[in-house]
Amino acid sequence: MFTHKNGAIPLYIQIREFLVARISKGEWLPGDIIPSEMQLAQELDVSQGTVRKAITELVEKNVLTRRQGRGTFIANHDIRRALFHFFHISDKAGHKVLPDSKALYCRRKKATQKEISKLQLAPGSKVIRIERIRFLTDKPTILETISLPEHFFNEFGKVNDCSLPNMLYELYEQQFGITIHSANEELRAIAASEHDAALLNLEAGTPLLEIERIALTLEKTPVELRISRCNTKNHHYQNTIF
Amino acid sequence: MFTHKNGAIPLYIQIREFLVARISKGEWLPGDIIPSEMQLAQELDVSQGTVRKAITELVEKNVLTRRQGRGTFIANHDIRRALFHFFHISDKAGHKVLPDSKALYCRRKKATQKEISKLQLAPGSKVIRIERIRFLTDKPTILETISLPEHFFNEFGKVNDCSLPNMLYELYEQQFGITIHSANEELRAIAASEHDAALLNLEAGTPLLEIERIALTLEKTPVELRISRCNTKNHHYQNTIF
DNA sequence: GTCAAGCAGTCTTATATAAGACTATATAAT
DNA sequence: ATTATATAGTCTTATATAAGACTGCTTGAC
Numbered sequence: 228m229f230t231h232k233n234g235a236i237p238l239y240i241q242i243r244e245f246l247v248a249r250i251s252k253g254e255w256l257p258g259d260i261i262p263s264e265m266q267l268a269q270e271l272d273v274s275q276g277t278v279r280k281a282i283t284e285l286v287e288k289n290v291l292t293r294r295q296g297r298g299t300f301i302a303n304h305d306i307r308r309a310l311f312h313f314f315h316i317s318d319k320a321g322h323k324v325l326p327d328s329k330a331l332y333c334r335r336k337k338a339t340q341k342e343i344s345k346l347q348l349a350p351g352s353k354v355i356r357i358e359r360i361r362f363l364t365d366k367p368t369i370l371e372t373i374s375l376p377e378h379f380f381n382e383f384g385k386v387n388d389c390s391l392p393n394m395l396y397e398l399y400e401q402q403f404g405i406t407i408h409s410a411n412e413e414l415r416a417i418a419a420s421e422h423d424a425a426l427l428n429l430e431a432g433t434p435l436l437e438i439e440r441i442a443l444t445l446e447k448t449p450v451e452l453r454i455s456r457c458n459t460k461n462h463h464y465q466n467t468i469f
Numbered sequence: 470m471f472t473h474k475n476g477a478i479p480l481y482i483q484i485r486e487f488l489v490a491r492i493s494k495g496e497w498l499p500g501d502i503i504p505s506e507m508q509l510a511q512e513l514d515v516s517q518g519t520v521r522k523a524i525t526e527l528v529e530k531n532v533l534t535r536r537q538g539r540g541t542f543i544a545n546h547d548i549r550r551a552l553f554h555f556f557h558i559s560d561k562a563g564h565k566v567l568p569d570s571k572a573l574y575c576r577r578k579k580a581t582q583k584e585i586s587k588l589q590l591a592p593g594s595k596v597i598r599i600e601r602i603r604f605l606t607d608k609p610t611i612l613e614t615i616s617l618p619e620h621f622f623n624e625f626g627k628v629n630d631c632s633l634p635n636m637l638y639e640l641y642e643q644q645f646g647i648t649i650h651s652a653n654e655e656l657r658a659i660a661a662s663e664h665d666a667a668l669l670n671l672e673a674g675t676p677l678l679e680i681e682r683i684a685l686t687l688e689k690t691p692v693e694l695r696i697s698r699c700n701t702k703n704h705h706y707q708n709t710i711f
Numbered sequence: 712g713t714c715a716a717g718c719a720g721t722c723t724t725a726t727a728t729a730a731g732a733c734t735a736t737a738t739a740a741t
Numbered sequence: 742a743t744t745a746t747a748t749a750g751t752c753t754t755a756t757a758t759a760a761g762a763c764t765g766c767t768t769g770a771c
Contacts, residue, residue, distance in 0.1 A: 237756065263720055274758040279721085288711065295721045296764035313710060317655075410710040413559075415701035416658035416676035434658035434676035439705075459657035463681075466708055468555060468652040469530065479723060505753060516725045521754085537754045538732035 238273055243281035245271070250290065250301065251445050257400055260298045261291070290408065290445060304406055309396045313410060313442075316369070316457060317465045324363050328393045331426075332358040335377060342374045345441055345452045353377040357391065360426055363462060367427050374452040379405060396442075399450070408445045414438050414464065417456065427458050436464060480515055485523035487513070492532065492543065493687050499642055502540045503533070532650065532687065546648055551638045555652060555684075558611070558699060559707045566605050570635045573668075574600035577619060584616045587683055588691045595619040601633065602668055605704060609669050616694040621647060638684075641692070650687045656680050656706065659698065669700050678706060 246261075255261055264282065268275045282299055285291045289312070292300045302308075310323060317323050338346070338354045346354070354374045361369040373395070380403055392398050399405040417437045424431040435456045442451040457464070488503075497503055506524065510517040524541055527533040531550070534542045544550075552565060559565050580588070580596045588596070596616045603611040615637070622645055634640050641647040659679045666673040677698045684693040699706070 239756075265720080275721095276759075277757060280756085293721065294765085296719080296766070298720055408711075412708045412710065414656060414678060414706040414708065416678040416699075417701075418676050432674070434660050436656060436658040436678070457658075459659075464656040466654045466656065468654065469650075481723075507753080517754095518726075519724060522723085524754095535754065536732085537730075538752080540753060 239277050239280040239284075242267075242271060242273065242278060243284055246281060246285060247290070247445065253404060255301045256404070257301045257406060258303045259301050261301065263298060288408070304396060304400055306394050306397060309394045313396065313407070315464050315466060316363070316462050318363070318462050321465065323465075326361040326363050326369065326393070327365075328359050328361045328391065330357060330359045330391050332356070333391070338374070338376075342452055346374065346376050346449050348376055355380055359391070366461075368458050368462060370423055370426055370456045372454045376450065379403065379450055395451075405444060405450055407442045407450070409447075410440050410442045412438055412440045419456070423456055427456075429458060433458070435459070438464065481519050481522040481526075484509075484513060484515065484520060485526055488523060488527060489532070489687065495646060497543045498646070499543050499648060500545045501543050503543065505540060530650070546638060546642055548636050548639060551636045555638065555649070557706050557708060558605070558704050560605070560704055563707065565707075568603040568605050568611065568635070569607075570601050570603045570633065572599060572601045572633050574598070575633070580616070580618075584694055587694045588616065588618055590618055597622055599633065608703075610700050610704060612665055612668055612698045614696045618692065621645065621692055637693075647686060647692055649684045649692070651689075652682050652684045654680055654682045661698070665698055669698075671700060675700070677701070680706065 249255070261267075262270070264275045264278045267278045271278070282291060282293070286293055286299075289302050289308070292302045294300070306325075310325060314323060314326075316326075334356055335353055336356050338348050338352045342348065342354050343350060343352065348354070354376055357371075357373040357375075359371050359373070360367050361371060363369070380399075396407045399407065415437045416434050419427065419429055419431055419433045419435050421431045423429070423435065424433060427433075427435075436459045438453075438455040438457065440451075440453045440455070441449050442453065443449055491497070503509075504512070506517045506520045509520045513520070524533060524535070528535055528541075531544050531554070534544050536542070548567075552567060556565060556568075558568075576598055577595055578598050580590050580594045584590065584596050585592060585594065590596070596618055599613075599615040599617075601613050601615070602609050603613060605611070622641075638649050641649065657679045658676050661669065661671055661673055661675045661677050663673045665671075665677065666675065669675075669677075678701045680695075680697040680699065682693075682695045682697070683691050684695065685691055
C-alpha cells in the first residue's frame with residue numbers, strides 16, 4: 228500500500244497526508260479517538276515509529292492530541308484553544324480576558340466584492356453577515372463584522388436566530404462540522420467612524436486597531452472573514468514571535 | 470554522563486539543553502558547523518537517533534540549520550530571516566518590501582522607567598537610544614525608537630556613529646555576539662503626535678499603528694525595546710496564526 | 712470499598728539502511 | 742601537458758524499524 232522507493236516521497240509524509248485526508252473527510256469528529264499507532268501500523272503495513280512520526284507532525288499542527296496511556300484524539304478546539312490561539316487581545320497586565328458578546332445584526336446578504344475576493348466565492352454568492360459588539364470587563368471595546376459563505380453555513384438563520392454563542396468557532400465545529408485550523412490577519416490603524424464611535428462610546432476619529440482575519444480549514448479553504456475594530460486604550464493585540 | 474532513569478528527564482531533552490548551554494556560551498558562532506550527530510553521540514555516549522531528536526527540536530526553533538550531506542550549523546540570522554521572521558509589514562499585495570532607514574538620533578541616556586521595567590534593568594542603568602525613520606518604496610512610513618541596554622552594547626557609540634545598517638539584528642549578532650531568537654510584540658492604535666506627523670508627512674492625530682517589541686535572546690533575556698509607529702494607509706501588519 | 716495485576720496505549724531509545732555532498736583519484740579528450 | 746569528466750570512497754543527515762519503558766485505565770480478588 229505505502230512504499231518509500233516510489234518517487235522518493237517519504238513514507239511518513241504519505242501516511243500523514245493519508246491521515247489528513249481521512250480527517251477532513253470527516254471520518255472522525257473532534258474528540259474522537261483514532262486507531263492506536265500499533266493498529267495503524269498494522270493496517271498500513273509500516274512500523275509503529277513511522278506512524279508515530281506522521282502523527283507527531285499533526286500534533287504539532289494542533290490537528291491531533293496525544294494522551295499517554297490513553298490514545299490519540301482529534302483535537303478538540305474548545306474554548307480554551309479558541310481563546311489562547313485565536314484571540315490576541317490582552318489587558319495591560321498581559322492577561323487575556325474572555326469577552327462577552329452581543330449580536331447587533333445577522334442577515335443573509337449578497338456578498339460584497341471584498342467578501343467575494345477574500346472568501347474566494349463565486350460572483351453573486353450570498354453570505355451570512357453578522358455584526359456584534361464585544362465587552363471586555365463590561366466595557367464595549369470591540370466591534371466585529373463577520374461574513375460566512377452561505378453554502379458552508381446553510382441552516383444558519385434557521386437553527387440560530389441572532390442568539391449567537393460567545394465563541395463562534397465552537398459553533399462552527401459543533402453545528403457545521405467546520406473546524407478552523409489557521410488564520411491570516413492584517414492589522415491597521417483606522418479612525419473610528421460615527422457609527423463605531425457611538426457604539427464604543429468614543430469620539431469619532433479616535434484611532435482604532437482594525438484586524439481583518441480570514442479563517443481557514445485544515446485544507447486552507449477560507450470559511451470566515453472577520454473584521455474587528457478595537458479600542459486599544461486599555462488593551463492591546465499581543466503577538467509572540469518565535 | 471547522561472542517563473534516562475535519573476528523574477525521568479528524557480535523554481534527548483538533557484542533550485538538547487546541553488547543546489543550548491554550549492551554544493549560548495558562545496562555543497560556536499553563527500554559521501559554524503557543530504560536530505556531526507555521530508560524533509556527538511559518541512562523545513555523549515548515546516545513540517545517533519537520540520542526538521538527532523535533540524537537534525531536531527533546535528532546528529524547529531531556528532537555533533540550528535541542517536544540510537543533508539553537509540552537517541548541522543548554528544543558524545545564521547541573515548537579512549532574509551530578519552525580514553521574514555521579524556518584519557511583519559506588508560504592502561497591499563501582501564508582499565514584504567525591504568525598508569530603507571535613516572537614523573535621526575543616537576545617544577547614550579539614562580533609562581526611563583519604562584525601559585527599566587521592559588528591559589529588566591537595574592535602576593539608574595543607561596541605554597543607547599536610537600530614533601530612526603524607515604521608508605517603504607521611498608515614502609516615510611515608520612518611526613522607530615530603539616532602546617538598548619548599555620551593558621550589552623558597550624562600544625556602540627564608539628564603533629558606530631549613527632551610521633547604522635538597515636537590519637540591526639545582523640549588527641547585534643556580528644558586532645556584539647547577541648542573537649535575537651524571539652520577541653514579544655504589543656500592538657495598539659494611537660494618534661500621531663505633531664512630531665510624528667511632521668516626520669511622516671501626515672496630519673497630527675492621524676491613526677498610527679504602534680508596535681512595542683521586546684526582543685529576546687535564546688535564554689529569554691530582553692536585549693532590545695523597539696517602539697514603532699507605522700502609517701498603515703498603504704501597508705499593514707501581517708500575522709499568520711497556525 | 713481497596714488494591715494489585717494486567718492491558719492497551721504512547722514515549723523513549725537504539726540500530727540499520729538510504730540518500731545527499733564533498734574529495735581524491737583515475738581516465739579520457741583536447 | 743592540461744583540462745574536463747567520471748567514479749569510488751567517505752562523511753554527513755534522513756528515514757524506517759524494533760524493543761523496552763512508562764502511564765492511565767479497567768477488572769477482579771479480597
